[in-house]
Amino acid sequence: QQQVKQSPQSLIVQKGGISIINCAYENTAFDYFPWYQQFPGKGPALLIAIRPDVSEKKEGRFTISFNKSAKQFSLHIMDSQPGDSATYFCAAWVTGGGNKLTFGTGTQLKVEL
Amino acid sequence: NAGVMQNPRHLVRRRGQEARLRCSPMKGHSHVYWYRQLPEEGLKFMVYLQKENIIDESGMPKERFSAEFPKEGPSILRIQQVVRGDSAAYFCASSALGQGIANIQYFGAGTRLSVL
Numbered sequence: 001q002q003q004v005k006q007s008p009q010s011l012i013v014q015k016g017g018i019s020i021i022n023c024a025y026e027n028t029a030f031d032y033f034p035w036y037q038q039f040p041g042k043g044p045a046l047l048i049a050i051r052p053d054v055s056e057k058k059e060g061r062f063t064i065s066f067n068k069s070a071k072q073f074s075l076h077i078m079d080s081q082p083g084d085s086a087t088y089f090c091a092a093w094v095t096g097g098g099n100k101l102t103f104g105t106g107t108q109l110k111v112e113l
Numbered sequence: 114n115a116g117v118m119q120n121p122r123h124l125v126r127r128r129g130q131e132a133r134l135r136c137s138p139m140k141g142h143s144h145v146y147w148y149r150q151l152p153e154e155g156l157k158f159m160v161y162l163q164k165e166n167i168i169d170e171s172g173m174p175k176e177r178f179s180a181e182f183p184k185e186g187p188s189i190l191r192i193q194q195v196v197r198g199d200s201a202a203y204f205c206a207s208s209a210l211g212q213g214i215a216n217i218q219y220f221g222a223g224t225r226l227s228v229l
Binding site for chain 2: 004006034036041042043044045046089099100101102103104105106
């Protein structure tokens with residue numbers, strides 16, 4: 001059972017555009033939602049994270065929007081750049097729930113010139 | 114401060130052989146996690162260890178897979194009698210804390226296992 005569903009699977013955006021990746025979860029016990037960025041041949045790196053008591057968090061060009069009632073959250077990348085081309089994973093975690101991250105299936109983002 | 118170090122980066126094994134994957138956590142981190150990433154899929158949790166203890170192995174296959182994190186030395190993920198379905202990228206992560214919202218997991222670059 002996929003507990004965190006991520007879409008789209010792949011995304012092509014023009015340079016300067018907005019990239020939007022969506023995730024939905026089922027387990028209401030999840031209370032921490034990080035996003036990871038992974039370049040080819042590298043491990044995932046934490047990009048930005050949010051707790052469910054906040055509806056939005058912004059760090060530079062990256063923004064997480066969170067809708068607790070809909071059990072959905074999304075990553076917005078403003079002014080997308082070719083260097084943002086990577087695979088993005090949403091994840092979720094239950095504090096005190098064994099420390100295991102549950103990952104979405106990933107979105108392969110390509111930013112074209 | 115070196116990050117999470119995994120070796121080897123690439124490992125090729127024939128069916129039936131053993132695979133040993135090593136992970137040295139970040140300096141000061143005593144919590145280690147192993148995840149497996151199959152092609153076109155997200156990372157799946159396998160096991161969570163602290164020094165000399167397995168805390169949660171709910172994601173580990175029941176047979177052929179084992180993990181340890183000894184008092185001295187790196188954490189080891191061991192796969193006995195590998196099969197083609199074991200071909201995947203195996204990632205190790207470490208954290209400084211065992212619980213709480215600040216328990217950020219930092220990932221290594223992974224070991225890509227290919228079973229011929």
